[in-house]
Amino acid sequence: MQLGVVVVGVVTMDRSKRENKKPPKGDLDSPRLIKLVAKYRILWDPKFPGYKDVHQKELAWNKIASNLYGSTGKVCQYQWSLLRAARSNNRRDARSRNLSGIATSKKKKP
Numbered sequence: 001m002q003l004g005v006v007v008v009g010v011v012t013m014d015r016s017k018r019e020n021k022k023p024p025k026g027d028l029d030s031p032r033l034i035k036l037v038a039k040y041r042i043l044w045d046p047k048f049p050g051y052k053d054v055h056q057k058e059l060a061w062n063k064i065a066s067n068l069y070g071s072t073g074k075v076c077q078y079q080w081s082l083l084r085a086a087r088s089n090n091r092r093d094a095r096s097r098n099l100s101g102i103a104t105s106k107k108k109k110p
Contacts, residue, residue, distance in 0.1 A: 029068065030083060036064045037080055 040060040041048045050056045061073035068076060 030079070033064070033068065033076060033079060034083065036067055040064070043080075 037043055040063075042050050042053070042056055042060055045051060058073060061077050065071045065073045065076045
């Protein structure tokens with residue numbers, strides 16, 4: 001008895017045809033973006049009833065983008081994620097600098 005291998009098909013995609021997952025960085029006004037995002041609880045409050053509704057979030061990002069000239073919802077969302085990451089990094093660094101106590105030296109006892 002001989003076992004055979006059947007190849008149904010192979011799908012390949014040229015790298016040049018792949019979509020870039022990251023939208024380009026927009027030159028957005030960060031304070032204005034923060035104020036606009038604050039108006040849409042659906043984007044930042046997990047207790048909000050429609051928080052998990054992807055379609056409603058997309059509509060909210062597009063509304064924000066319409067207030068920021070020359071921008072799209074994806075660019076606004078990407079810029080917001082950069083702002084959130086920068087804030088959390090700054091908070092983490094500040095906490096590590098403000099630890100109580102004096103640093104001890106790691107000298108070995110004779």
